[in-house]
Amino acid sequence: MSRLLDPERCYRAVTSRDARFDGWFFTAVATTGIYCRPSCPARTPLARNVSFFSTAAAAQGAGYRACRRCRPDAVPGSPEWDVRADVVARAMRLIGDGEVERGGVPGLAARLGYSERQLHRLLVDELGVGPLALARAQRAQTARLLIETTDLPMADVAFAAGFASIRQFNDTVREVFALTPTELRRAAPGATRGGPPGELTLRLAARAPYDGAEVLLFLGAHAVPGLEEWDGTTFARVLDLPHGPAVVRLSPSPDGGAAVTARLRLTALRDLGVAVARCRRMLDLDADPAAVDDVLGADPALAALVAAAPGCRVPASPDADELAVRAVLGQQVSVAGARTLTGRLLRAVGTPLAEPVGTLTHAFPRPAALADADLSAVGLTGARSRTVTALAAALDAGRVSLDAGADRETAVASLRAVPGIGPWTASLVALRGLADPDVWLPGDLALRRSLATLGSSDTDAATRWRPWRSYAVLHLWALAVPSLFTRHPLPDRSAS
Template sequence: MIDEETGYEAVRSRDGRFDGEFFFAVETTGIYCRPSCPAVTPKRRNVRFYPTAAAAQGAGFRACRRCLPDAVPGSAEWNVRADVVGRAMRMIGDGIVDREGVAGLAQRLGYSARQVQRQLTAEVGAGPVALARAQRAHTARVLLQTTLLPITEIAFAAGFASVRQFNDTIRAVYAATPTELRASAPRRRAPAAPASGIPLRLAFRGPCQSGAVFDLLAAEAVPGVEEVSGAHGRRTYRRTLRLPYGQAIVAVDERSHGGWLDARIRLGDPRDLTTAVQRLRRLFDLDADPYAVDERLGRDPRLAPLVAARPGLRSPGAADPEELAVRALVGAAEAGRLVTAYGKALDAPCGTLTHVFPEPAALADAEDVPPAVSALATALADGTLRLDAGVDRDDAQETLLALPGMDPRTVALIRARALGDPDVAPPDADVPDTWRPWRSYALRHLRTASRPGPAGRAEQAEPLETGV
């Protein structure tokens, strides 16, 4: 949390760089906002600052209907931090509390529920229940304002245990009933019917080199699971996803619009919406802080011209960490064969998308997969290895290195992409410590500069990139 005087200066200047890094509330109105809110700047004595939307809600403030503070990018801090708070925030974002409760979150973190509650409250001003509640409220608002789903279905799809809990939360957070919130939605386009998918805006802060991410995804695309279509600058990335409650097909457009990417998500089960959104955000690295990254790397003479040429370059993650780990071992061609042989077919193929990538258990029992893949799949299937959003990255790396067929360079790739670590350097890479904590971004700059893809044409499919 930044100091309050700096925070107030950010509010006075409506500085969007701080959106999602903190929130401010106004005591005289009972409303909390993002720093870039266009409303009249309140007097300093009436302003209070909070590290999370949940903390502001817990203090009794409701969300501003003008700036929609619940829709801002998440704080980049949680991706950088490897401690229990950072891990817990990533897991709550992935929907663990909704699916497994606080006890499940604590068990995955290796702490007691009381310890998790205490540390989160001290650091971010709210415990896991309040943080998950804020996230559920945001999911519900999106569904109310962008779909024609019945309100009762939305309540359970957003993760609420009852319609009464849903109604009470919406009133507390938005000072409106669900019906009123739906009626207040902008009418730029009609709400989507459930069958057509949920239209979303994936917000990001600062500049975003989405084209470089699309170049990489096009080069790595596995047939049947992914595709990139359209002309350069207007491409669409589509893929299938295996989620906790079912399957999904997601699509993201390359062209950005004033701080967001357009996306569509067609879910087999609406309860998977929060998880699907978080998977896309990690894949496209949308919670990054490009200002901090570019400021640090831009000081280096080797990187300065690259940062100037591509401000806001992202370090892509993974939509499915387990899938990426397998693909890091075998490359696109063998991954395609595994999809055909062991992937689960979609109930209804959608264009070239026909399958969901095989589950680890299916590969662990297969007889014709490479031994290294079999060992990896077995470790994932029996829980020896975890690659979820809140896993301890050092523990996961140690487990990976102990598997047969794993080398340090492949493990570094898995750590950077599947685990979203922003500070990974492959062994023997020429990476100085002055690039910390953004070494993954530094390597992405070097890799992108050394192999620019021809405009409008994907590079030849090959194994996932492992650095420079």
């Protein structure tokens, strides 16, 4: 059992079948040998027979298998790893982004600046398992997605999910799901196999309430031609993944539930886990809306905004390096102007897809390509061009690190050391690149306009809405720029 979990509080959530805690922890039942999500509809077990684990990997490591009824591996992830800034949380974000698959435990430890032994001890002390067990649980989840949503041969599924051998794949699936891979495919509820060739269709779950249409509208309003596409309902974009570019199309769940439908076209199937993790971060699917709304809704200045848009999310970028460059391009220009400049940069330096997918033609240029590029045709001022080049060089050399496991304070400080990047730009990268839930944008004109409407000051707001200031920013942007949001205007918006 995780040392940070309160057994009494966890059991209360289980007895009330409270779906808000799904993904926060897992309930293991000694008499059945299974682990469940807190909202599992099965009969509530006796308190003396349950244990609680903060990760599915820890429950699996203790010998429990996943419940077939509530499917605990299909819940949103724990919001804790996005909120916290310590080494364990950073490790969890990197593992979710596939770092163990790419660089092994040595690579994970090196990215965090710890020895393998130190990192293992930290994870075991808090979670009960080490990085290999956590990565194994992620491989099992990726395997389930491929088994249930494709007709791929099992051998292809095994290696695409990251297993070293078919035997390891078979053993892990049986241990985790108490079914063979073939039985798991046969038992898949509502499987969506048989779609367009080469395309996977997945349901990405969120905690309710979740307005997928609003999140996608925000992303679509910033869409860069060639990289992104928006048709009023579906947002599509190119993802730059470790083993080649991918295209994802995202649309609100057709059943109106707290979910988004993702249709993925991958260069390499082994990038599925990374693609899902980055889409979840982009859509802010793992947030805890109840915790956010409890704090912000209690403030008289924000109460009406929160009531009008419960469960507000912060749309992020699947690639923080890309977001940093786009933030520089967007300095002191309109959204339309930023899209134009970014489109020119994409055409000049971006990586062309082997074949266009609709209007999508390029992946965003990586830092190494940008650092050596001639940006004269992009239309930037000399100072802005030098800032982009300096930022790209710093990202390429590792002087600025914005990966999933980056230390956020260090990242912001290193960004501000780049000539031409000030507090607003660095904060925007933290908010939409690093998905930090507690960021304020100093000097943002739209925020100042909204604050004036609400009778608050910039200085006051910078401290009063911790630890959810990023969500306060989105509420205030909606007040100032309603065209980027789906929510209905409030009566007092006439002043904006």
